[in-house]
Amino acid sequence: MNSVASTPSTALSQRLAAPMGLLLDRSETVQFRFEGQPVIGYKGDTIGSALLGNNYWMWSRSFKYHRARGPLTMSAHDANSLVQIQGEPNVLADKMAAANDLQVTGQNVNGTLAKDKDAILGHFGRFMPVGFYYRAFYKPKGVWDWWEKQIREKAGLGIADLKFTPEYYDKAYRFYDVVVVGSGPAGMTAALTAADAGVEVLLLEEHSVLGGSLTYADFSDLDDPEALRQQLISKVTQHDKITVMTDSVCNAWFVDNWLPVLHGKRLYKIRAKECIMATGSYEQHVVFRGNDLPGVVMCSAAMRMMKLYAIKPGQSAVVVTGNDDGYLTALALVAQGVEVKALVDMRGGVDDPTGTDSVETKNLIFRAQQAGIALRFGQTLYEAFGKEHVEAVEIRAIRGRGKVADNGDLLRCDLVCMSSGYMPAYQLLCQAGGQLSYDEERAEFAIRHLPEHLHIAGSVNGKHSIGAVIKDAEYAAATALALLGQPLATAPEAVECSRKVNYDWPIFPHPKGKDFVDYDEDLQSKDIVNATRMGYRDVQLVKRFSTVGMGPSQGRHSALPTARLVAQSTNRSITETGVTTARPPLTPEKLAYLAGRGFDPYRQTAMHHRHLELGAKMIPAGAWARPAFYPPQGSLLSGSAASPLIPRSRKIRNTAIEAEALHVRNHVGLIDVSTLGGIELRGPDAAELMNRIYTFGFLKQPVGKTRYAVLTSDQGVVVDDGVACRFADDCFYVTATTTGVDAVYRLMTFWNTQWRLDVDITNVTSAFAAVNLAGPDSRKVLEQLTDLDLSKEGFPYLACREGEIRIPVDGKADQTIPARLLRVGFVGELGYEIHVPSRYGEVLWDVLMQAGAAFDIKPFGVETQRLLRLEKGHIIISQDTDGMSHPGELGLDWAVSKNKPYFNGCRAVDIVMKRPQSRKLVGFKLPANLVAAGKKPEEGHLVLATSATEADITGNVTSCEYSPTVGAIIGMAYAGVHQSEVGARLPIRVNGEIVTAEVVALPFYDAEQARQDM
């Protein structure tokens, strides 16, 4: 057999006859390529079984030593079967369906699979003891940099397709009374018992057919597993209370039976009132030298090859076993024409004279003898020989725990089947808090301390005969039903099963190593022992030091031998030693499952489409999109190209905002401010709540007036601001920052409840659309559209009104929309903020633009507003404030009431404002010509101490623009308090050079406030 591949034409004819090949549909073939060579199989084949059908047994190379690796479990439970397909690394060959035209190659090879240049690493194994990388490569100092590169080159398994385009994956939610995980005899029985009682049951199966071990195994207490399987399947599939999902992996257990299930291209998130885990157990290998050679497989793998895929696994086999199941495998091999050269039973030797004394075993011994199989008791495999496939084995007598005789017999063979027992599929149960305890008598881990509503049945629960498994499943279902309030009339009793399937010590170290405990990580028995000898005694430290269990199969096969070796080496019990923590996911899950459809939530204002029509540059503001400015046609940049770090983009922005700003100053402009947060407070205690939340006094705020509202945190830091309008004694409408409103709303509702005030609080942010109509001509624009008295006296600065906006309708009478109008001065001109119900936002925009046409109204964006407010010296929360800014530093002392007992953060504000101030937010100015010289400070540049001898950081620039109105560079910055007086020199480091600005009084524009107070 070896590496000589059969030709495609003969491959199919080598398959075993039916009923072998349960999963195959022999009416259809599939063809693909492996390492460039054609492979042919049947529909129903996995990549792996098709490869075996074409005599390819070497599938990949191992992680560290680049050893040849092939099938081990044939059930997608090991990492030896990881191959690369085009565009996807680390594909389980024994899981993924064979499909036409696939291009499959081995993984982790330097060159080709057959001629891997790095296979030489295997010969240097002795120079790579466990944790070798901690002991080398760093002396002399500096060499590590070189070594790291070399080692990094060798890291990783498959190659990721960096051009892969995500496919459509989504998510769904399901709810069941009982979810049963695993559809073996235990799972199907549990599902039927529960469903018969009338509850809704979901049965999950990771493979494509129901039946679990009934599909591939033989049993000493069941003659015809297929008959039982068919009988159970027909009941399960016809039961109207049972939903069956095959090809569905329950990939984790999260708290309260929250189960993520991978199926197709969908992640099901399933909540189970009761969950029954019938997850089975993993057959365990025997540790001997060469136990990783292709052709050395688990007994269950050989059974699967034959029964599921009609693969004849070899011509001449040696079976090594520590239980009865090896006999059943040997008998099945013989039945399919494989010569079994020896059945090596580790039991029954001088150490274990009674190991084969049970009636069942004796019966099997008799059957094996009848079949002409040579039996050897108390012996083991000591070494398997071969290069890319097993060619021979050496068998030696066992002489004590892990020890063997000095000599042995050599047997030629091309197949080795091993079974040393089972490890319960403990992962999901341990994720749920289950604990493993080792039963020395049975040499097996049992799972204890499961949470309520989580049950366990079958071989995962240590039941190893069909009779016990079925009874155990009925018991688990009955327990679940009782918790659901539907107890069975006659509750079954808990089951005991004394059948021993685990051999105590199937570990036979070889002085030359390559006796693998962990296949994924190429770890040999001495690696585990040596880790403990070097001081890493805790099994968690052994894992971390040696990397045992950290590979793709996450310890399914290494956990048990590791626990045994560590316990022995540190003189502890195996229960005390334990295994490393099982963590989700159970099987590797594509990120696509978790990412799902990929939601990218964003919000658009009612006027969004108008901005787009006007060619606005849109930028994110929290989840909102806002117009930044309206560049001239043809100069709109999008995506990364619009980065302010790119000179061209910056130039477009500056040109646009300077023009828009001048237009507002001289004529009239319109900006969409819908994203501003809006919170409405109604109720007898509305003023009281406002008063306790914000720093200013609000009890005496007159109806029809606005007030600046500043919010401080428990640390005394200014965290939000807005404008509070009082529309009635018991009604406030307060704005908040775009990104801060949700937190403000949360804070208000929290305290409203705590203080038991009588206020209804509503976050009306998205209920209102709003614009700011600003500029000397704004009154003239607005008076065309409203009956409100807009005169300076009738609607003065800082007043607010509720009224109506007229909407002219062609040929008909005007319609009206309700509006809230605020006279605010953020940009420093006569201006009106107009808030209308969101559905009228676009109409409002349109009528204002029409009414403003005669005055050359122009839209302006947030970047322009940023410049305009800077000219007026107004701060923007989070741009001009940071995590330490208290009201005193910001010159907001005036907005903090000293005449009330409490406001949010007042204690901290009192303390920080009383102590000497260390810094202050100041205005500064620089000549305009620095822009051209590339020396304009940018926001984030540092302010340094004025002293020439020291260069301590005293602050930073928070805002800085060239102002066409002022004709200079203007900005705000934190400065040391000693350098914060008007006229002081402020050293700013701009691109490494010091630029000295002058501290000036704020605002930069219209200090007399004449323009906004028109």
Next chain:
Amino acid sequence: MPFALLKYGLNNDYPFEKDADLPAPTALKRRYDVVIIGGGGHGVATAYYLAKYHGITNVAVLEKGYLGGGNTARNTAVIRSNYLTSDGVRFYSESVKLFQELSNEFNFNIMYSKRGQLTLAHTDSAIRGFRQRTEVNKHFGGKTELIDPQQIRELVPTLNMNPGHQPVLGGLWHMDGATARHDAVAWGYAKGATQRGVELHQLTEVTDVIVDDASGTVTGVKVKQGSAEQIIECGCAVQAVAGHSSLLAEKAGFRLPIVSYPLQAMVTQPVKPFLNPLVSSPAFHCYVQQTGRGELVFGGGSDPYPLYNTRSSLELKEQLLAHAVELFPFMANLKLMRQWAGLTDMTSDYSPIMGLSPVKNYYLDAGWGTWGFKSTPICGKTMAELVASGGKVPDLIKPFGVERFSEFRQVNEMGATAASH
């Protein structure tokens, strides 16, 4: 082939007893000059520097689980100093310098890997913040630049520059950013400390802190090994139990302004290297790096509720990986292998708490949120100075005293920690 490996490879008896990194367990003594509660990176680092620089070796490190099994084992091993405040940058920069020397100092390779860290800006305001961090870093001698989209493309060609509605506008490129084998850092310190006579007691839980009421001084700790409890006397005690700081402080009789949240992290199967820098996006609450083994490690925001439990949760994993796939669409096809959680002790200013406590001779090393691993060396060094001097707080950690919360003198690093770890 390095000489060290030749030596090991040619000897069948390897490893010799003298090669052991950690000594076999011994019985507890009745009294120690210094008891360090918590055998994570910080605890053993403090012990190491006490022994190395101050000759103080009658020291016991008490660990309730196994060496480095708490947050030392659970963090995503980012080393960086690109913080925002002067206090922060000065402190973390010293840590980066010490990290670079550790392998040779320990004679144990911690696999320090200087990859650089790239933090992405998706908004103008992020660029402003990054510019300030760049400038503060440069001011203290760090290598950090604000880079534009083209430079980002060159550094990380696989990055999607226009994810969702938030295009990448710039990046904070922190060339000093690095990673190391996190376990090895704890092991190296433990090795160095125990070789100098410090005792490391694993599976030894401190169940109470004994404080003399009259003087307000710590006099000992009650410890539990298996089911046996006993009292160990001490001259002074250091608490270094990230994840449970507030619980232990309560036993010592005071409260800490700390709220603990679980933080999920996860790792894919190994693939061949393609991503050199550590990449993070605060806006996407996502951080990713490719380890020396080829795995991709992801981290993100904390779970939304406080909890003293390191259970894995599904929702955070979904959010985090959805964001990861937006930033690197091809990663949709890679496979997640393992997820785990750590406990982050969050302070309101996102800086640690180090120094004196309300209990005399009881020193605090707490509040390590998501910035504990990267400060291991400098924290150990300064805590050792603090202990050795009998309570004189070193200048470097003065800003981080617990009193800053009652005095409102916080060191705010909020913006510089979000999802960058």
